[in-house]
Amino acid sequence: MRNTAAINAAIRAMAQEGGGTVVIPKGRFEVYTVVLCSQVNIFLENGAILAAARTDVRHGICDVQGELFTQTGQGGNYLEPEVNRYVGIQDHAHSYLRNSLIWGDHIQDVMIYGSGCIDGSYLDTDGYRRDALCYSDPQEPEFRNMPGHDGEWFGNKGIAFSQSSRLAVCGIAIRCGGHFACIATGVSDILLEGLLIDTNRDGIDLDCVQDATVRHCAVNSPHDDGIVVKSSLGAQELKTSHNILIEDCEVSGYDLGSVYKGAPSTDRLVCHPGISPIGRVKLGTEATGGYDLVTIRNVSFRHCFGLAIEANDGADVFNVVVEHLDMNDVSCPVFIRTGDRGRYPVTAHGTDQHVRSDNEVRLDNRQWIVPNDPSYEKFPIQRYTPSYRKANYELSDGTIVQLVDQSDPIQLNSANWFDKGDGICHPYLYDLAEQKYLPNYQISLSPADRAKMGNGVGVGHIAQALNIVVKDIRATDVDPRYPMILAGTVDGRLENIRLENITVCYRGGIRMKDAVEQRQITTAWHCQETDFAPVVQPIQWLAEKHNRLNETLLPRVRWDANTQQWLDDPYNVPEGSQDYPEPVEFGILPAYGLYARHMEHFIIEGLNVSVETDDERPAVVLDDCQHGLCSVAHSMVGQRVVLVSHEFKRHTSEEFVPHEPYFATAVRDVDLPHELDCHTVTLQSPAPGTPRDEYYPYPTLADASSGYRYSDSRQVPSDLPDTVYLPYFLPVSACSVSVGDEVRCKVYARNPACQDDRGRAQVRPVDLPVGVSFDGEELRWIPEHEGIYSLAFVTVTGRKEASITIHITVRA
Numbered sequence: 085m086r087n088t089a090a091i092n093a094a095i096r097a098m099a100q101e102g103g104g105t106v107v108i109p110k111g112r113f114e115v116y117t118v119v120l121c122s123q124v125n126i127f128l129e130n131g132a133i134l135a136a137a138r139t140d141v142r143h144g145i146c147d148v149q150g151e152l153f154t155q156t157g158q159g160g161n162y163l164e165p166e167v168n169r170y171v172g173i174q175d176h177a178h179s180y181l182r183n184s185l186i187w188g189d190h191i192q193d194v195m196i197y198g199s200g201c202i203d204g205s206y207l208d209t210d211g212y213r214r215d216a217l218c219y220s221d222p223q224e225p226e227f228r229n230m231p232g233h234d235g236e237w238f239g240n241k242g243i244a245f246s247q248s249s250r251l252a253v254c255g256i257a258i259r260c261g262g263h264f265a266c267i268a269t270g271v272s273d274i275l276l277e278g279l280l281i282d283t284n285r286d287g288i289d290l291d292c293v294q295d296a297t298v299r300h301c302a303v304n305s306p307h308d309d310g311i312v313v314k315s316s317l318g319a320q321e322l323k324t325s326h327n328i329l330i331e332d333c334e335v336s337g338y339d340l341g342s343v344y345k346g347a348p349s350t351d352r353l354v355c356h357p358g359i360s361p362i363g364r365v366k367l368g369t370e371a372t373g374g375y376d377l378v379t380i381r382n383v384s385f386r387h388c389f390g391l392a393i394e395a396n397d398g399a400d401v402f403n404v405v406v407e408h409l410d411m412n413d414v415s416c417p418v419f420i421r422t423g424d425r426g427r428y429p430v431t432a433h434g435t436d437q438h439v440r441s442d443n444e445v446r447l448d449n450r451q452w453i454v455p456n457d458p459s460y461e462k463f464p465i466q467r468y469t470p471s472y473r474k475a476n477y478e479l480s481d482g483t484i485v486q487l488v489d490q491s492d493p494i495q496l497n498s499a500n501w502f503d504k505g506d507g508i509c510h511p512y513l514y515d516l517a518e519q520k521y522l523p524n525y526q527i528s529l530s531p532a533d534r535a536k537m538g539n540g541v542g543v544g545h546i547a548q549a550l551n552i553v554v555k556d557i558r559a560t561d562v563d564p565r566y567p568m569i570l571a572g573t574v575d576g577r578l579e580n581i582r583l584e585n586i587t588v589c590y591r592g593g594i595r596m597k598d599a600v601e602q603r604q605i606t607t608a609w610h611c612q613e614t615d616f617a618p619v620v621q622p623i624q625w626l627a628e629k630h631n632r633l634n635e636t637l638l639p640r641v642r643w644d645a646n647t648q649q650w651l652d653d654p655y656n657v658p659e660g661s662q663d664y665p666e667p668v669e670f671g672i673l674p675a676y677g678l679y680a681r682h683m684e685h686f687i688i689e690g691l692n693v694s695v696e697t698d699d700e701r702p703a704v705v706l707d708d709c710q711h712g713l714c715s716v717a718h719s720m721v722g723q724r725v726v727l728v729s730h731e732f733k734r735h736t737s738e739e740f741v742p743h744e745p746y747f748a749t750a751v752r753d754v755d756l757p758h759e760l761d762c763h764t765v766t767l768q769s770p771a772p773g774t775p776r777d778e779y780y781p782y783p784t785l786a787d788a789s790s791g792y793r794y795s796d797s798r799q800v801p802s803d804l805p806d807t808v809y810l811p812y813f814l815p816v817s818a819c820s821v822s823v824g825d826e827v828r829c830k831v832y833a834r835n836p837a838c839q840d841d842r843g844r845a846q847v848r849p850v851d852l853p854v855g856v857s858f859d860g861e862e863l864r865w866i867p868e869h870e871g872i873y874s875l876a877f878v879t880v881t882g883r884k885e886a887s888i889t890i891h892i893t894v895r896a
Contacts (some may be wrong), residue, residue: 085159091118095118100244106124120194123192128198128199132201135216169320171451173317176232180268181318190247195253202261223236242283257279258283267291279301280301280343283340286308291314291315291370292315298330308362316371324405325378331381333382336388350387354624360628369397372397385414386414392416393420394665395548398545399547418569422576424573424736431453435455446497464545471495471700502523511523511524511537548572548576567676570683574708580685583686593695593805597797694720706727707728707749708756716759723760727765731767732768802839809887831875832861833845
């Protein structure tokens with residue numbers, strides 16, 4: 085508490101004198117919230133550590149490893165999370181910034197700089213690192229006009245700026261920065277430069293910002309996004325993120341803390357959301373206001389997901405240029421996605437301040453309803469989406485999935501129409517003069533109309549991605565499960581997309597049957613991230629859940645009425661338009677290189693995709709792509725390309741509405757080179773899990789009760805797809821010794837496909853100096869001559885070997 089009071093007093097005193105710089109000297113200073121003032125800088129000297137103090141939390145919290153524990157507090161707390169009347173319309177942490185380690189609100193002309201460190205962690209009594217800035221959020225309040233917690237709170241962000249301008253954060257390091265290491269919300273003219281961030285969730289978040297530059301930053305964020313652009317209502321006003329430059333940066337998903345220590349490691353295979361390390365550059369998902377004029381260039385991606393551009397919340401993304409990306413050991417190098425999550429505010433009938441209103445204009449995701457109160461911006465209903473009733477179904481392997489109820493799929497919402505008692509229903513129309521919804525007697529609603537009116541949405545169109553250029557991409561050693569994905573929706577298309585000079589080499593090894601069955605093969609893995617406590621985690625070798633247990637996990641098969649059996653139908657990929665947008669939402673796709681759907685007016689030039697190991701899937705799949713050009717590199721001559729036509733499509737978000745007529749889609753007016761081996765596939769059934777009706781009376785749900793059984797093409801553990809998780813070495817630090825001193829060190833490699841607790845891989849030396857002994861695990865050597873020596877080792881298990889070089893300096 086004394087450190088907090090002293091630093092804040094110094095900042096206030098400097099501000100009263102017209103500005104200046106507060107210096108944090110060498111040493112570790114534990115503090116709660118440091119409050120910034122205009123024209124006062126913070127300088128962290130070399131060796132200075134501004135550390136997050138611990139907070140007493142009564143019920144315990146989950147740290148980054150998922151373990152529940154209770155902190156031992158230090159007698160204080162961070163500032164109470166503020167009131168945000170738009171809570172729930174964006175993720176909880178975006179709504180509240182006051183409970184941060186460093187907080188600046190409505191400030192100007194401030195720099196945080198130096199060569200010191202902001203540390204949101206501490207070592208416990210057992211020597212394990214724990215989070216002082218919490219990975220999770222305080223519990224959401226019950227009412228919108230309450231502060232942002234339900235009885236207790238804690239610090240969970242590193243640096244947070246709100247509604248401010250002319251800011252800079254330069255040169256410092258941030259370790260374990262909580263939910264956001266650095267977040268800027270509603271900010272203009274900000275520079276983030278030369279930062280080293282190694283953190284437990286997002287690294288850098290730019291939310292509703294204008295004129296922002298991020299350059300020369302290294303961000304390691306295995307459990308969430310590295311550098312991400314958003315446009316939420318966290319600042320309590322709707323803005324577009326505009327004019328943003330991200331250049332000359334590095335993003336990665338190595339073990340938490342390993343990049344900060346200078347020895348990147350990969351022992352943890354699955355991270356916070358239950359998927360592979362993330363660590364990417366991303367636009368989205370909190371995109372209520374959209375984004376425009378974004379440039380991303382000269383960025384390296386290591387051991388993480390690739391580029392993601394997402395428009396799923398009602399606003400468009402447009403005018404984005406991405407160029408010169410270098411990727412290695414990544415998943416899904418390019419992901420461009422639109423969707424219809426409905427995460428756009430909509431004005432309620434009443435003035436209820438509950439965060440989740442009952443009996444209102446939305447049955448699903450009710451936190452997106454805002455009171456019809458003069459203090460709130462008005463978002464009258466512009467359109468509707470259906471609300472689906474869900475039920476549990478069991479797959480052949482015992483997995484329980486929650487699907488649209490096959491017998492009674494639709495939930496009706498009588499709050500969205502007026503029935504005056506004569507059986508004729510009329511929709512409501514918001515009257516701006518009366519400031520309320522009034523019945524529109526000019527329109528009468530049929531039962532089919534009412535079935536689609538479960539959820540009011542405050543924006544009239546489904547988000548699109550427009551005018552995007554992605555060029556000069558090189559990706560190697562790519563996860564075979566996830567091709568590049570360009571996925572619009574039927575009514576929210578990708579338009580004017582240009583991909584140019586894209587070269588991607590995948591590890592391969594996936595079978596077409598994997599794209600049919602969507603199997604979840606899970607094994608246990610013992611691991612440890614740097615100095616965090618060891619954990620045992622489930623790792624999934626094919627389809628990954630990512631908190632989804634819905635139609636996308638169903639086998640992609642079609643019922644044949646003639647033979648009365650299920651037939652493989654791998655190209656019938658569910659739309660998932662209301663899902664959280666991640667590459668894993670599509671499961672195992674039927675293309676290894678590029679999967680593109682619902683796209684028009686596009687150009688793909690210089691595409692070059694390949695595999696290291698045979699893969700049964702085609703290189704490229706185009707589904708409902710129109711008016712485009714696709715040219716490929718000479719090395720792709722003869723590669724298989726599949727063009728998908730579909731006879732059973734419905735409009736976005738209405739995929740499961742019974743008695744809704746279907747329409748057909750196809751690939752049209754696309755110029756493809758003659759050198760490609762092109763095939764056309766016509767899909768003759770709706771997506772898996774679609775309830776039967778008069779337009780398609782056959783089964784679509786291949787669950788255990790339907791008699792569907794998985795094949796034996798993947799047996800655990802004898803036939804794991806060993807191109808998914810590869811062997812690797814635990815890091816070995818370089819050392820320096822004198823002639824005659826003994827060198828002893830462990831050289832340890834692990835192979836996730838080895839089904840024992842240790843997952844040990846055999847190691848072979850490549851070329852050792854005379855006198856070096858190695859017993860398969862320990863290196864021993866007494867050097868007789870000075871010099872700099874490099875000792876190389878490789879694994880001898882797994883389809884793809886790993887290598888390590890140990891550097892030893894011998895002094896005279």
